[in-house]
Every structure is written in C-alpha cells, then in structure tokens.
Amino acid sequence: MSAVSAPAPDDRPDPAVWRVADGPLVASTGQGPLAHVRLAVKDLFAVAGQRVGAGNPAWLAEARPKTAHADAVRRLLDAGAELTGIAQTDELAFSLAGTNPHYGTPxxxxxPGRITGGSSSGPAAAVARGWADLGLATDTAGSIRVPASYCGLYGWRPTHGATPDGGLLALAPSFDTAGLLAHDPVLLRTAAEALLTPGDTTAPITRCMVDEELVSLAAPEVRASFEAACRALTLRTALPLAPARTGAAEHLEEWFAAFRTVQAAEAWERHGAWITRHPGALAPDVAARFENGRRVSAAERARAEQVLSDARKALDAVLPPGTALLLPATSGPAPLADAPPEEVEAVRAATLRLTCLASLAGLPAVVAPLLRVRSLPVGLCALGARGTDRALLDFVTDSRNPAHA
Amino acid sequence: MSAVSAPAPDDRPDPAVWRVADGPLVASTGQGPLAHVRLAVKDLFAVAGQRVGAGNPAWLAEARPKTAHADAVRRLLDAGAELTGIAQTDELAFSLAGTNPHYGTPxxxxxPGRITGGSSSGPAAAVARGWADLGLATDTAGSIRVPASYCGLYGWRPTHGATPDGGLLALAPSFDTAGLLAHDPVLLRTAAEALLTPGDTTAPITRCMVDEELVSLAAPEVRASFEAACRALTLRTALPLAPARTGAAEHLEEWFAAFRTVQAAEAWERHGAWITRHPGALAPDVAARFENGRRVSAAERARAEQVLSDARKALDAVLPPGTALLLPATSGPAPLADAPPEEVEAVRAATLRLTCLASLAGLPAVVAPLLRVRSLPVGLCALGARGTDRALLDFVTDSRNPAHA
Known part of the structure; x- marks a missing residue:
C-alpha cells in the first residue's frame, strides 16, 4: 500500500487526486443552476476528447478518446458546471480504500494521515480540499458513501436507475449508480435535480426510524455521536425517532453474502476477459475480488439472486415511501493510511455490512457529515424507499423546518 | 492551568461542564418552537431558585438564590425549552480559554486534548457533547464566537442591546451581549427569534465582502480553508465575493487598545469592590485583567471612548445594512490544553484582534463551523450592520438559495 500523499501545492495538480486537470476541460456556459460550479469527474465517466483510465495504467494505455460525454456529465455541464478535471478512482472501482498503487493515495x-476511502477517492479528495465544488462519482457497494463519511462531505447514492448510466464504465450493473459528492448541501441538492429525471416531487419524509441492531454494527464510539446527531435531526424536522425492527440484522449475513456473490460475478462478466489478458495488471486485493467472481457457478448466482429478490421485498415492506432509516454511514472514521492490511480488511468488512443494504436493494441513500469520533468525521446516512430521492435529499440537506417556521 | 478533563460518563454531570445538572431544572411545557429543546444556561444568568456562580467558588458562596429567571432564560422557556442545567464559565467571564482552575477544563x-475556548466553556462543551441542544451564553470580547469556532458549533453574538440583559451578571455593559450556541443552524435561528424583539424582518444580505488585510491576521493554514468556505458560501447564496477595504486593519491596534481600556475599566467598575474584598479569589491571569481596569484614569477612559465612537462610525460607513463581512472566527484552531501560558496568551491576542471589531462596534456576528485546519474545526464569522441580526442569521444558517430554487 502506498503511503498517503502530502497535499500538493496548489499550482500543480496532485496526481493522487487528478488524472487530468491541466486547466478546465470544459468551461462553464455561465448560465444555469450550476453556473461556475467546478466539477471533478471520476475516471469512469466518458469525457469527450479524453480517455477513461479507470484507475489503472494498463487500462488507460489501451483506451481510446471518447467522442461524447457520458449522459451524467452532459447534464451537469448543461446546468452550467465547469468540467475542472478527471479525478482518480480505485482500480475499476472495486475497492473502498482509495489506496491506488499506481497513482498514490490522496x-x-x-x-490527516488517513485514507479518503474509495473507490471515489479522487472526487472526494478534490472536493474536500476545495479544488472542486462537486464530484460526479459512482456507488456500487458504498463508493460514494464511504469517502463522504471519511472526508466529512455530503454524498448521494441515487435509487438504482434514477440517474443516467450512459457512457459510464460499469463494475456490477445491477448495483452501479451515478451520484454526487459535495461540501455544500444546497449544491448537492441542486446538482441532484440536474441528474434526476424531471418529475413530480415525491411526498416528504414523515417517518424517521432507527434499527438499534443495525446501529450496533458500528464502533461504540460512533454510536454516541450517532445518537446526538439523530436527536438534532429530529429536533430540526420535528419528526419523532421511531424504533424500527427492520429484520435486516437477522438476515444480514445471508443478504451480504448474496450481494457479494452477484457483484463479483457481474464484475467478472464485465472485466474478466480483460483481466485474463493482463495478468498482474491489478493490485492483488482487487484482483482477488474479481477472481472470486470467476469462481461463481451459475447455480450459486441464481440462488444469490433469489436471496436478493427476497431481501428487496423485505426492505420495501419495512421502508415505504415517506420513511427514512438512519444509520452510521461507516462503521468508524477513516483508517490510518499505514494501517496493516488485516485492519483495512476488517474495517472494510464492517463497513460493507452497513452500506450493502442500499446497494442490494437499489435504494437511495444520502450521507451528511454530522457525526464526529474524536476529531474525525463520520457520516450519518439516511436510507429511503426506491424512487424517493428528492424527498430524502430534502430531508437531509434542507434546513427549512416547517415546525420552526 | 488545569489539565483537560476526560469526558465524564453520561450518568453523572461533568463538573467541568455543569455547575448544576441534577435532573432538569425546569421541564418543557411541550409547546412552542423550542418544545423539548434541552437548554444549557451559562452561570451568569439568573435562574429562579438557583444562585449565580460566575465561575468562582467565592462568588457562589456569597450568592443568594434568585427569585426570578433572567429575561433571556424566561423567553427561551416560554418558547418551550427545557432548562437542563447551569453550565460553567470562565471566572466572571473575563477570559477566552475555558480553563477554570476551580472547576476544571471541559x-x-x-x-481532543484541546480547550473549548471561553468564557462560555460550559454551554459550548455541553452542546458539543450532545448533552444540550442549545446554549444560552454571553459574548463581550468573543466569548460565544471563540468556543463556537473551537468546538465546531454555530454561534450568534447579537447586536449590542438586541437581546434582553435583565438578570444577567455584567462584565462590561457597553459590550456585553446575551447570545446562543447550537450544533444545528435551524435551531440557532429559531431560538434567536425567541430572544429578538418581534419586529419587521430586515432586508436580506445582498453584498458579501472580504478584507484581505483582516484575513491575514489569521494563521496561514486557516486562510486556505477560509477561501474554500467563502467560495462555497458565494455559490450557495449566488452573491459575488467583493474585496473590501474597510480600513479596519490600519486602525486596528488603536481600536483594540481603546476597546481593552474601556472593557477593563467597566469590569473594574462592576466588580472591583468585590475583588478588593476577596484577595486571591481569582486566578492570576483574570485578576491581572481586572487590575488593569483599576489603573485606567478618567482621562484615558474618555480618550478611549472617543476612539471607539469614531471606530463605530467608520465601521457603520463601510458595513451598511445588507452587507456581510466574512472573517475567520479565530486566528487558528483550539490550542492544546497543556500549551504553555505564553502560547495561550499569544493565541488570545491574535484572536482578540479578529473578534474585537464586532465587540467594539456593537455589531452582530454569526459563526458557522465551515473551516477545518488539519482535522480541527475553525469557524467562519459573518459580521453585519447593527440591527440586521435576522438577515445575518438567515444568510449564514439558511440553506435556501433563491438562485438555486
């Protein structure tokens, strides 16, 4: 694992954060709700005239320049954003650490001294450092929520399918989503509107729940801060905090295993041929995850998909529209960049148990930087019903409180 | 100086934070915009049935129980708050450190390992820890703004005279203000409304300024984060950031000296007789500040008051209603609790040069936890014209952005 990079001086782009950032790639039109907002795009989205690097030099070397922007990039530029640069990702987005052995660890x-989390490490670092205002990223198993939590940012993982995936390099298409990172909640909400299909606004969140069994998956020092943040949120929204028995905790190991099985199988389906042709191109931990996918049998995959289908129904039943389920976004704050691999893996495993619920069910999740452990940020995550992205974003990012008006 | 206290277990009140907190002192009525909000009151405000301790055991020993609540306490209770406890202060509020030798350092x-700042150390620590939702405090020279900055909280120093001071133990009545601390910006705004005299809302902030000469008073590592936060605020509000030549920097040493002269003279006027009767009752640094006040001659005081009068006119001219002047709230993050006294004094001197402008001119100031130095919080402070508290609070705490609506 690379040691963490020191912040680069502002006059040259930090290669651990940016793959391309030599002057804005696309200027702002100066018009629209995102006029002059500086956008960092994760190196999985097509940018016209640029190659997709996917966090791996061998991939980049064979890539050809794209002739058009990815749909999500185009929508943000149409809303007035400036495309400031292309930001780094974990290799093929199949990690949650942001410790890229080729380009460094932002x-x-x-x-300080800790990882940003990944796989959206570049956009998260660029936004956290103030080099960009908005990050366009992806979240398959937590790749927006984890860096948002570790870097003290707002992050949005949309309902699966609610934002366009045209021109996006896939990892596991059943779970991949294109979403956003920002320092400022209003900017996150405004940019989300540019990505979501126009439509009626959904009914507001009127029920706010906490499942203590899920919260107990986080470290004890997270839980005290989580309780205080939940209380602040309920005071703000004037919604009582209802205890929830989602039943998720008792099924979690089975659901999680099924999610990992299908994710790995899909990842191998997309990238196995390339990986086979490029032995040694990927870092060993990432390569091992793909390799797990190669070994999934058709029968195993079918069984896992059935488990996920049941899990979705179970979660839909306990999380109807108008409901938000509150969780710590990660099991703890960012691990030290020089933590031993066993510790990194343990943190990853604990955090994935919290993040996998939204992923496996395709549900929207919004992270807000409301917890603190010692002096380190941890996110509060609100999970909502499928398709209620606007209501969930309003619930988390809007400071207007009808009860206090 | 006392070492910093470890956080106390939640089942007994930490004496470095609370002087009185054995069960709610006044229950919530359950009605009103602050229903069930847990209020920590700085130990300078009268609470019916309780003594005022003012951060000093000798003072407390002679105090008699109050027969009525201070006006500010009563207004917050009338709005539905629960009076959770009476929180510690620096001795007679004449410090910015929160290192009380009698009750400990919260x-x-x-x-972690750093001071909360003072003199509103108790309410700030209680709110930051999640033991209270709202802190009622005072700010004479920065006693709300400094702990807000060091603890990552929102803080409001009102326009001088805009909130009631009945039942408040004074330090320097020309500068004393009763204001608020909170984690949540909406709660801060709601509670501010309960303290302000009802009236027409002021016109919104339409001009946002930065005086580089004033910003350069802060540490270099603060300035990078300050620039990023200003940019985020201008994107949110769609207001351009205008460079300002307030002229304050060139007069600052003269203005600051005049402020300190009048503050010390007024403090001696209020408390000199008691201090003379209680030799050794105060910590040496606090005693020395009062002693400075004893030495101010009538002629010196009159000259200093003339300087302050001129300073107010000069600031009023460059800060008309509708304007917000942005500043770092403190010169840096919280100092270590075991820093040597020279360093504590140097930090105090640098921070007072930033905080004294609002104090000497009686202007409103709102602090928001938007900067970060390494992993430590630092506040962004917005200073406004006299009497424009509502507009300034809306500017800083409201995430609604008409341009993005």
Missing part, C-alpha cells in the same frame, strides 16, 4: 484533508 | 469533543 490525502484526506479532514483526517 | 473536554472539547471536536478537538
């Missing part, structure tokens, strides 16, 4: 300005 | 949950 510094986390909110937690 | 832990700063946002910056």
């Amino acid at each position: 510094a986390n300005p909110a937690a | 832990a700063n949950p946002a910056a």
Whole structure:
C-alpha cells in the first residue's frame, strides 16, 4: 500500500487526486443552476476528447478518446458546471480504500494521515480540499458513501436507475449508480435535480426510524455521536425517532453474502476477459475480488439472486415511501493510511455490512457529515424507499423546518 | 492551568461542564418552537431558585438564590425549552480559554486534548457533547464566537442591546451581549427569534465582502480553508465575493487598545469592590485583567471612548445594512490544553484582534463551523450592520438559495 500523499501545492495538480486537470476541460456556459460550479469527474465517466483510465495504467494505455460525454456529465455541464478535471478512482472501482498503487493515495484533508476511502477517492479528495465544488462519482457497494463519511462531505447514492448510466464504465450493473459528492448541501441538492429525471416531487419524509441492531454494527464510539446527531435531526424536522425492527440484522449475513456473490460475478462478466489478458495488471486485493467472481457457478448466482429478490421485498415492506432509516454511514472514521492490511480488511468488512443494504436493494441513500469520533468525521446516512430521492435529499440537506417556521 | 478533563460518563454531570445538572431544572411545557429543546444556561444568568456562580467558588458562596429567571432564560422557556442545567464559565467571564482552575477544563469533543475556548466553556462543551441542544451564553470580547469556532458549533453574538440583559451578571455593559450556541443552524435561528424583539424582518444580505488585510491576521493554514468556505458560501447564496477595504486593519491596534481600556475599566467598575474584598479569589491571569481596569484614569477612559465612537462610525460607513463581512472566527484552531501560558496568551491576542471589531462596534456576528485546519474545526464569522441580526442569521444558517430554487 502506498503511503498517503502530502497535499500538493496548489499550482500543480496532485496526481493522487487528478488524472487530468491541466486547466478546465470544459468551461462553464455561465448560465444555469450550476453556473461556475467546478466539477471533478471520476475516471469512469466518458469525457469527450479524453480517455477513461479507470484507475489503472494498463487500462488507460489501451483506451481510446471518447467522442461524447457520458449522459451524467452532459447534464451537469448543461446546468452550467465547469468540467475542472478527471479525478482518480480505485482500480475499476472495486475497492473502498482509495489506496491506488499506481497513482498514490490522496490525502484526506479532514483526517490527516488517513485514507479518503474509495473507490471515489479522487472526487472526494478534490472536493474536500476545495479544488472542486462537486464530484460526479459512482456507488456500487458504498463508493460514494464511504469517502463522504471519511472526508466529512455530503454524498448521494441515487435509487438504482434514477440517474443516467450512459457512457459510464460499469463494475456490477445491477448495483452501479451515478451520484454526487459535495461540501455544500444546497449544491448537492441542486446538482441532484440536474441528474434526476424531471418529475413530480415525491411526498416528504414523515417517518424517521432507527434499527438499534443495525446501529450496533458500528464502533461504540460512533454510536454516541450517532445518537446526538439523530436527536438534532429530529429536533430540526420535528419528526419523532421511531424504533424500527427492520429484520435486516437477522438476515444480514445471508443478504451480504448474496450481494457479494452477484457483484463479483457481474464484475467478472464485465472485466474478466480483460483481466485474463493482463495478468498482474491489478493490485492483488482487487484482483482477488474479481477472481472470486470467476469462481461463481451459475447455480450459486441464481440462488444469490433469489436471496436478493427476497431481501428487496423485505426492505420495501419495512421502508415505504415517506420513511427514512438512519444509520452510521461507516462503521468508524477513516483508517490510518499505514494501517496493516488485516485492519483495512476488517474495517472494510464492517463497513460493507452497513452500506450493502442500499446497494442490494437499489435504494437511495444520502450521507451528511454530522457525526464526529474524536476529531474525525463520520457520516450519518439516511436510507429511503426506491424512487424517493428528492424527498430524502430534502430531508437531509434542507434546513427549512416547517415546525420552526 | 488545569489539565483537560476526560469526558465524564453520561450518568453523572461533568463538573467541568455543569455547575448544576441534577435532573432538569425546569421541564418543557411541550409547546412552542423550542418544545423539548434541552437548554444549557451559562452561570451568569439568573435562574429562579438557583444562585449565580460566575465561575468562582467565592462568588457562589456569597450568592443568594434568585427569585426570578433572567429575561433571556424566561423567553427561551416560554418558547418551550427545557432548562437542563447551569453550565460553567470562565471566572466572571473575563477570559477566552475555558480553563477554570476551580472547576476544571471541559473536554472539547471536536478537538481532543484541546480547550473549548471561553468564557462560555460550559454551554459550548455541553452542546458539543450532545448533552444540550442549545446554549444560552454571553459574548463581550468573543466569548460565544471563540468556543463556537473551537468546538465546531454555530454561534450568534447579537447586536449590542438586541437581546434582553435583565438578570444577567455584567462584565462590561457597553459590550456585553446575551447570545446562543447550537450544533444545528435551524435551531440557532429559531431560538434567536425567541430572544429578538418581534419586529419587521430586515432586508436580506445582498453584498458579501472580504478584507484581505483582516484575513491575514489569521494563521496561514486557516486562510486556505477560509477561501474554500467563502467560495462555497458565494455559490450557495449566488452573491459575488467583493474585496473590501474597510480600513479596519490600519486602525486596528488603536481600536483594540481603546476597546481593552474601556472593557477593563467597566469590569473594574462592576466588580472591583468585590475583588478588593476577596484577595486571591481569582486566578492570576483574570485578576491581572481586572487590575488593569483599576489603573485606567478618567482621562484615558474618555480618550478611549472617543476612539471607539469614531471606530463605530467608520465601521457603520463601510458595513451598511445588507452587507456581510466574512472573517475567520479565530486566528487558528483550539490550542492544546497543556500549551504553555505564553502560547495561550499569544493565541488570545491574535484572536482578540479578529473578534474585537464586532465587540467594539456593537455589531452582530454569526459563526458557522465551515473551516477545518488539519482535522480541527475553525469557524467562519459573518459580521453585519447593527440591527440586521435576522438577515445575518438567515444568510449564514439558511440553506435556501433563491438562485438555486
């Protein structure tokens, strides 16, 4: 694992954060709700005239320049954003650490000496450092929520399918989503509107729940801060905090195993041929995850998909529209960049048990930087019903409180 | 100086934070905009049936129980708050450190091993720790703004005279203000409304300024984060950031000296007789500040008051209603609790040069936890014109952005 990079001086782009950032790639039109907002795009989205690097030099070397922007990039540019640069990702987005052995480990300005989290490490670091205002990223198993939590940012994982995936390099298409990172909640909400299909606004969140069994998956020092943040949120929204028995905790190991099985199988389906042709191109931990996918049998995959289908129904039943389920976004704050691999893996495993619920069910999740452990940021995550992205974003990012008006 | 206290277990009140907190002192009525909000009151405000301790055991020993609540306490209770407890202060509020030699130094949950800042150390620590939702405090020279900055909280120093001071133990009545601390910006705004005299809302902030000469008073590592936060605020509000030549920097040493002269003279006027009768009752640094006040001659005081009068006119001219001047709230993050006294004094001197402008001119100031230095919080402070508290609070705490609506 690379040591964490020191923040680069502002006059040259930090290669651990940016793959391309030599002057804005696309200027702002100066018009629209995102006029002059500086956008960092994760190196999985097509940018016209640029190659997709996917966090791996061998991939980049064979890539050809794209002739058009990915749909999500185009929508943000149409809303007035400036495309400031292309930001780094974990290799093929199949990690949650942001410790890229080829390009380095970006510094986390909110937690010095610690990782940013991944796979959206570049956009998260760029936004946290103030080099960009908005990050366009992806979340398959937590790749927006984890760096948001570790870097003290707002993050949005949309309902699966609610934002366009055209021109996006896939990892596991049943779970991949294109979403956003920002320092400022209003900017996150405004940019989300540019990505979501126009439509009626959904009914507001009127029920706010906490499942203590799920919260107990986080470290004890997270839980005290989580309780205080939940209380602040309920005071703000004037919604009581209802205890929830989602039943998720008792099924979690089975659901999680099924999610990992299908994710790995899909990842191998997309990238196995390339990986086979490029032995040694990927870092060993990432390569091992793909390799797990190669070994999944058709019968195993079918069984896992059935488990996920049942899990979705179970979660839909306990999380109707108008409901938000509150969780710590990660099991703890960002690990030290020089933590031993066993510890990194243990943190990853604990955090994936919290993040996998939204992923496996395709549900929207919004992270807000409301917890603190010692001086380190941890996110509060609100999970909502499928398709209620606007209501969930309003619930988390809007400071208007009808009860206090 | 006392070492910083470890956070106390939640089942008994931490004496470095609370002087009185054995069960709610006044229950919530359950009605009103602050229903069930837990209020920590700085130990300078009268609470019916309780004594005022003012951070000093000799003072407390002679105090008699109050027969009525201070006006500010009563207004917050009338709005539905629960009076959770009476929180510690620096001795007679004449310090910015929160290192009380009698009751201990409260832990700063946002910056472990560091001071909370003072003199509103108790309410700030209680709110930061999640033991209270709202802190009623005072700010004479920065006693709300400094702990807000060091603890990562929102803080409001009102326009001088805009909130009631009945039942408040004074330090320097020309500068004393009763204001608020909170984690949540909406709660801060709601509670401010309960303290302000009802009236027409002021016109919104339409001009946002930065005076580089004033910003350069802060540490270099603060300035990078300050620039990023200003940019985020201008994107949110769609207001351009205008460079300002307030002229304050060139007069600052003269203005600051005049402020300190009048503050010390007024403090001696209020408390000199008691201090003379109680030799050795105060910590040496606090006693020395009062002693400075004893030595101010009538002619010196009159000259200093003339300087302040001129300073107010000069600031009023460059800060008309509708304007917000942005500043770092403190010169840096919270100092270590075991820093040597020279360093504590140097930090105090640098921070007072930033905080004294609002104090000497009687202007409103709102602090928001938007900067970060390494992993430590630092506040962004917005200073406004006299009487424009509502507009300034809306500017800083409201995430609604008409341009993005």
